[in-house]
Amino acid sequence: MLRILRCLTAAFSLFVATAHAQQVSRLDEIITRGTLRVGMTGDYLPFSSLEKATDVFRGFDVDMAEQLGKALGVKVEYVHTAWPQLMKDFEADDFDIAMGGVSITLDRQKKGLFSTPIMREGKTPITRCSDKGKYQTIADIDKPGTRVIVNPGGTNERFARANVKNAEIRIYNDNVSIFDEIARGEADLMITDASETRYQQKLHPGVLCAVHPDQPFDFAEKAYWLQRDTALKAFVDQWLHIAVEDGSFRKVYSAWFE
Known part of the structure; x- marks a missing residue:
């Protein structure tokens, strides 16, 4: 009987630990860590550009990433990637979010979640x-x-x-x-x-x-590509919604696209 009780206690402890681990979201991890890891190619202006002389990123999505980091209360850590290896780096969990002119595709959707679209083109x-x-x-x-x-x-x-x-x-x-x-x-x-x-x-x-940029050959949308975590997506979507409504998104957009 004592052995059975010990086994039941161990099983219960494992269940509680597993349940607790499942409750810790990516959003929680980012806040606890104190950094948001942002993957960027740095070769796609006006979205992102990596200045080789200073090793500093700049661009529309760099400014947006800084605003997102501020909203989260964490620092932004930029992770340099490239278009041919973007999927591989995402799957390797090298960053929490990919920004910098990322287009929504079904292949990418299979691996993670997309924020509310930020642009249609x-x-x-x-x-x-x-x-x-x-x-x-x-x-x-x-x-x-x-x-x-x-x-x-x-x-x-x-x-x-x-x-x-x-x-x-x-x-x-x-x-x-x-x-x-x-x-x-x-x-x-x-x-x-x-x-x-x-x-x-x-x-x-x-x-x-x-050539006729207002009438492109196909339909596409750009968004932010997130590791699969519903809490993180909900936060990013709400942050974008507020940014659009309070004019901060428009301010950043105008600085780079107009």
Whole structure:
């Protein structure tokens, strides 16, 4: 009987410990830890850019991450990742949240949770302004002799592979200088998110032009990609809701996109 009681006591203790562990959410862990680990590629302005000289991130989602950290009452720790390894790093739990222009995809949804979308857009071309009229449709682009340049590992490459069969697709690993390749005539165009084409058009006035960014080829949304924790998602969604209503989201948006 004593042995049975000991076994029952041990089993009960294990049950209580397990139940307690299950109650500790990712949100609780972040607050206890005192840091929010944010994964960013640092090569996608205006969302995020890693300044090599100072090793400091800047961009729209950097400013938003700092506001989120303030709302949580914790410091923000940036974890440098890259588009080709973003999924792998997420699955390895290298960060709590991925920010920096992350598009919602079903593959990513299988691995984690997305916040309320922060932006609706889609893929559209950017090319030299002198060629803007040549690349209005996929059919215009997908012709022998057209040189489409794309950064690897993300939704840009996926879109290009799915829709471009006759034109040349050139993979270019540096997403920071990729637009200079188009400006120099080393490539004809890139198909990327409308928000990025607008920003790069602003950086290359009179040289590069976004092609119908208000009417992209497809539908997409950007959001923040969270490790699968409902408490963390609820907090981030509520924080975004408040930021939209009190104008702080609009203030950050205007600084980078207008």
